[in-house]
Amino acid sequence: MIPRRGDGQAVLITGASRGIGRAIALRFAAEGYRVVAMDIPRQEADLKQVQELIRQENGTCDLVFGDVSNPESVRTFVAEARTLAGHIDVLVNNAGVLSLARVDDIAPEEWDRMYDVNTKGTFLVCQALLAQFREAGKGRIVNIASIGGKRGAPLQAHYCSSKAAVIGFTHILAQEVARDGITVNAVCPGIIDTEMGRNNYRDEAALQAVKDKTAMGRLGYPDDVVGAVAFFASDDASFITGQALNVCGGIIFH
Numbered sequence: 215m216i217p218r219r220g221d222g223q224a225v226l227i228t229g230a231s232r233g234i235g236r237a238i239a240l241r242f243a244a245e246g247y248r249v250v251a252m253d254i255p256r257q258e259a260d261l262k263q264v265q266e267l268i269r270q271e272n273g274t275c276d277l278v279f280g281d282v283s284n285p286e287s288v289r290t291f292v293a294e295a296r297t298l299a300g301h302i303d304v305l306v307n308n309a310g311v312l313s314l315a316r317v318d319d320i321a322p323e324e325w326d327r328m329y330d331v332n333t334k335g336t337f338l339v340c341q342a343l344l345a346q347f348r349e350a351g352k353g354r355i356v357n358i359a360s361i362g363g364k365r366g367a368p369l370q371a372h373y374c375s376s377k378a379a380v381i382g383f384t385h386i387l388a389q390e391v392a393r394d395g396i397t398v399n400a401v402c403p404g405i406i407d408t409e410m411g412r413n414n415y416r417d418e419a420a421l422q423a424v425k426d427k428t429a430m431g432r433l434g435y436p437d438d439v440v441g442a443v444a445f446f447a448s449d450d451a452s453f454i455t456g457q458a459l460n461v462c463g464g465i466i467f468h
């Protein structure tokens with residue numbers, strides 16, 4: 215049998231029950247990775263469905279539950295993931311939340327929620343795995359940021375700035391751990407057809423506006439994003455670190 219690039223490796227994916235995270239889980243399983251799929255307990259039914267789909271294709275998928283924004287929960291689910299998989303080779307920080315409000319109307323608690331999940335969550339899960347990656351002398355981290363973190367979007371000051379912070383964090387962590395054999399990169403999706411993405415086009419006119427501002431003239435789909443994530447996790451990306459790659463069909467160009 216021709217070896218697959220994930221054979222013998224394990225990936226931990228946060229927010230894997232639906233949308234982009236689900237597509238990432240299915241793609242990594244198809245590449246031979248042992249998948250540990252993580253989400254909040256409320257998403258158990260959807261996460262089990264991801265596990266079932268992977269098992270139907272003879273892949274391996276374990277589930278862990280928790281909350282990426284809670285340090286104790288992160289320590290617990292990362293330890294469970296390591297026990298289940300033996301070791302983790304790749305971490306995909308995909309869990310995220312979005313809400314819409316003008317700056318005038320953003321409640322401080324809502325501001326904190328965006329940062330707690332999107333930014334602190336990314337930091338906490340990275341931190342929890344660094345020692346294991348260092349010990350192994352290798353590790354791959356892929357953070358799912360957003361083009362919103364580079365160019366912003368109205369009604370999303372809290373979300374977009376939390377994603378800009380993820381990009382900044384990616385640049386810095388990449389420099390701190392490069393000599394330990396660990397790479398850290400970010401993928402910045404454009405507007406992707408998921409429950410979260412649909413906030414960007416709540417009616418036909420808004421959908422058309424999204425298409426008009428995209429060079430390729432269409433929405434993105436979760437499967438459009440997974441190739442970049444798999445690439446950063448692979449040996450093909452061994453000399454790439456600290457980068458933030460747009461996967462947006464041509465909305466922004468830098």
Ligand SMILES: NC(=O)c1ccc[n+]([C@@H]2O[C@H](COP(=O)([O-])OP(=O)(O)OC[C@H]3O[C@@H](n4cnc5c(N)ncnc54)[C@H](O)[C@@H]3O)[C@@H](O)[C@H]2O)c1
Pocket residue numbers: 228229230231232233234235252253254257280281282283307308309310311331358359360361362402403404405406407408409410411412
């Ligand atoms: N859809 C888009 O247009 C788009 C664009 C740019 C970036 N992104 C980013 O891609 C990632 C995936 O988004 P999506 O579109 O699939 O959204 P989604 O809302 O469909 O999925 C988000 C997932 O994160 C999980 N999650 C939320 N809070 C969590 C927590 N505290 N702990 C663990 N898991 C938690 C949810 O349960 C869900 O499974 C997010 O980081 C998002 O910011 C999405």
